[in-house]
Amino acid sequence: MESGGDVEAGFAKLQGEDFEYFMQTYSIILGRNSKNSAVDVDLSSLGGGMNISRRHARIFYDFQRRRFALEVLGRNGCYVEGVLHVPGHPPIKLDSQDRLEIGDKEFYFLLPGRSILGGPIGPRNHGNIYQTDVDTGENKQADVRTRVDREADNQQLLQLEENDVVSSVASLLSDLCGPGDWMPMEKLHSELVEQFSDVWHHSRVRKYLTPEDHSGQESQGKPWFGLLVLLKKYPEHFVVNTRSKGRVVLEFVSLIS
Known part of the structure; x- marks a missing residue:
């Protein structure tokens, strides 16, 4: 699940206790792999339990609204910040540090604290570019990227x-x-x-x-x-x-x- 090399970056990041996934395309599918198809994030192999559908959810960038969103595909639904969403609901807006629960797997959706596309980024030990302090609103505001x-x-x-x-x-x-x-x-x-x-x-x-x-x-x-x-x-x-x-x-x- 980790990107190779010294620099690990993406448009967004999924962070769990035992995994991290860097979103490097504008749309990814979460679910479980099968003989006939593969998903971007195999939650079943990460301990998501028996209630993970092959195509359980899609996280994508909504170009019209200029924000990330989650679309529920699996019949058992998923939780975003403790609220259950099921198939047929409109896509849910995702903010940095939102807590997601799919099956038995809990993880966070994180956006970079600064641009990851505007220039080079130092090695990992120079600091985490993603917003991971989920406790304080002040830190959340301080890490918002600039308009540029x-x-x-x-x-x-x-x-x-x-x-x-x-x-x-x-x-x-x-x-x-x-x-x-x-x-x-x-x-x-x-x-x-x-x-x-x-x-x-x-x-x-x-x-x-x-x-x-x-x-x-x-x-x-x-x-x-x-x-x-x-x-x-x-x-x-x-x-x-x-x-x-x-x-x-x-x-x-x-x-x-």
């Missing part, structure tokens, strides 16, 4: 999000199109909506498949407009072609082989 540091972290997370969406689109195009084939943006959008229908609430998907972040004449009637803007940023992966049919402008995309 938060922006640096947010930019890093946004880039990870964007890279993940681009990879998903490339995989889908390679499955549906041959070399040199063109796919209408409307069809690509429909395929992605269907593919991600079960996680539609996830901002990673919504951001690029709805026009809510884009206004103006050019985006009207085009729910794929955000996706189109994203693909144009990566000419090394995608070719976007525009064709006019009367007053209607049609967009097509092809994957560079």
